[in-house]
Amino acid sequence: MATKTNSELVKAILTDTHFWVPAVVLMFGIGLLVVLH
Amino acid sequence: MSTSTTTESSAGSSIAIHRMGVICGLAAGVWLGAAEAPTKLVTVGLSPFAISLCMVAGVFTARWTFPTLLKGTSYVFTDLVKKKHLIVWALLAGCLWAVANTLTVFAIRDVGLATAFPLWNANSLIGIFWGWLLFRELEGGGRKNALKILLGAVIIVTAAILLGFSTIHGGSTTSPHAIRGLIAAGGASLMWGTMYVPYRKAYISGMNPLSFVTAFTVGELGLMAVLTFVFDGGVHGALHQLAINRAVLFWLFLGGFVWVIGDLFQQFATKYLGIGRGIPLSNTNQLWGLAWGGLVFGELASADTTHRLLVLGGSLLMLLGALSISTAVASSRENHSRNAALQRECDRYGMEYWEVLATQSGEEFNRKGERRRWWDYAIVAVALSVFVWFGLQAVVPSIAMNMAWVAALGVILVASMLWAGFTLWRNTRFN
Numbered sequence: 001m002a003t004k005t006n007s008e009l010v011k012a013i014l015t016d017t018h019f020w021v022p023a024v025v026l027m028f029g030i031g032l033l034v035v036l037h
Numbered sequence: 038m039s040t041s042t043t044t045e046s047s048a049g050s051s052i053a054i055h056r057m058g059v060i061c062g063l064a065a066g067v068w069l070g071a072a073e074a075p076t077k078l079v080t081v082g083l084s085p086f087a088i089s090l091c092m093v094a095g096v097f098t099a100r101w102t103f104p105t106l107l108k109g110t111s112y113v114f115t116d117l118v119k120k121k122h123l124i125v126w127a128l129l130a131g132c133l134w135a136v137a138n139t140l141t142v143f144a145i146r147d148v149g150l151a152t153a154f155p156l157w158n159a160n161s162l163i164g165i166f167w168g169w170l171l172f173r174e175l176e177g178g179g180r181k182n183a184l185k186i187l188l189g190a191v192i193i194v195t196a197a198i199l200l201g202f203s204t205i206h207g208g209s210t211t212s213p214h215a216i217r218g219l220i221a222a223g224g225a226s227l228m229w230g231t232m233y234v235p236y237r238k239a240y241i242s243g244m245n246p247l248s249f250v251t252a253f254t255v256g257e258l259g260l261m262a263v264l265t266f267v268f269d270g271g272v273h274g275a276l277h278q279l280a281i282n283r284a285v286l287f288w289l290f291l292g293g294f295v296w297v298i299g300d301l302f303q304q305f306a307t308k309y310l311g312i313g314r315g316i317p318l319s320n321t322n323q324l325w326g327l328a329w330g331g332l333v334f335g336e337l338a339s340a341d342t343t344h345r346l347l348v349l350g351g352s353l354l355m356l357l358g359a360l361s362i363s364t365a366v367a368s369s370r371e372n373h374s375r376n377a378a379l380q381r382e383c384d385r386y387g388m389e390y391w392e393v394l395a396t397q398s399g400e401e402f403n404r405k406g407e408r409r410r411w412w413d414y415a416i417v418a419v420a421l422s423v424f425v426w427f428g429l430q431a432v433v434p435s436i437a438m439n440m441a442w443v444a445a446l447g448v449i450l451v452a453s454m455l456w457a458g459f460t461l462w463r464n465t466r467f468n
Contacts, residue, residue, distance in 0.1 A: 017171060026136060029140070030264070032220070
């Protein structure tokens, strides 16, 4: 398996559902903190 | 060696790994249950953001104490560079933890530790859901497993309703901000349940928990600093608030320290048992949270019988629900799913399948990198000095505590750490 370059890794991360699910939940959590504050 | 001997040896090894994972999960429960207790000592003067920032700073500092002696910095940074894409998930997990922890501070203030704890422990349900959706865990597990999960989910939701009801209709103990506290506890549950997505990602790729925790603590400290500075009136306002309340900062740092130990055990449990079994086991922390809240701080002392029964019944139900879900994982499907998930990671991020499998079983990249250097000891000394410095300025607040129970629970804490730590060291040398 060929090692990926940094730009290939970034592209792989940004197209990975495993990245976006926690990222969106995190944004929701920050929003919740704003409301509760 | 004959085939039967090989099979017996493999089965024995599998049982040993399972047993080690269970011990780590139970130890994680004891330590994570105690981690919130020190925050009870901070009753005035600090905003929830400042409280959370101090805990996170404690977590960050604690990571560089004894864990540095388990694996030196050379090992950790080599591991991180080898799988650098996982640094993104470790940072994300740290950010999720920081937000979840801040939400728990709101929850503890508004509904108390004994009630809030079981509510955010519904994270097991969320963790299982993401495991099923994103990693195809439990796929094809059969009708029996589906029923166990459905039953567990219904029990957990029932328990959450019971606990919420006990708080809102708790008679004289009702908080004026009970609804806000319940929403905060629910939000913490969502954050912590989702945090297992990065955890799962790291372990199927063979990353060592200590390496993961290193980047994790950077993410949580960074986000928590930003949130505190934004919500607490800028850098100057936040630092001023911390400076005038430095007598209580030690307790928050202590909470962070306790949490790091619990999380390391939790990560080893997740690594060896998977999310399906690992989370419910470490979620026994709610019983320890209840013990600290009820026995040490007397949270339920003024509650009537109905309120107490609702809290105890809700806590018990929550554990039963988690237990039902944890027994639903079919091992053959689990292995199949794990291999498929691992193959996906290798294809996407350019890792060697067999190399990752080797690191999962403890055959690491460079044994020489595990040697501790002089700067490792220097880092440990500096980190411990920070704790000592805060400890010397610490003042025990005038809050009613049952010291006999503090001592008893403290002994259990130390005993569980020695038991799990020795088991891990004997079997894996912390690989």
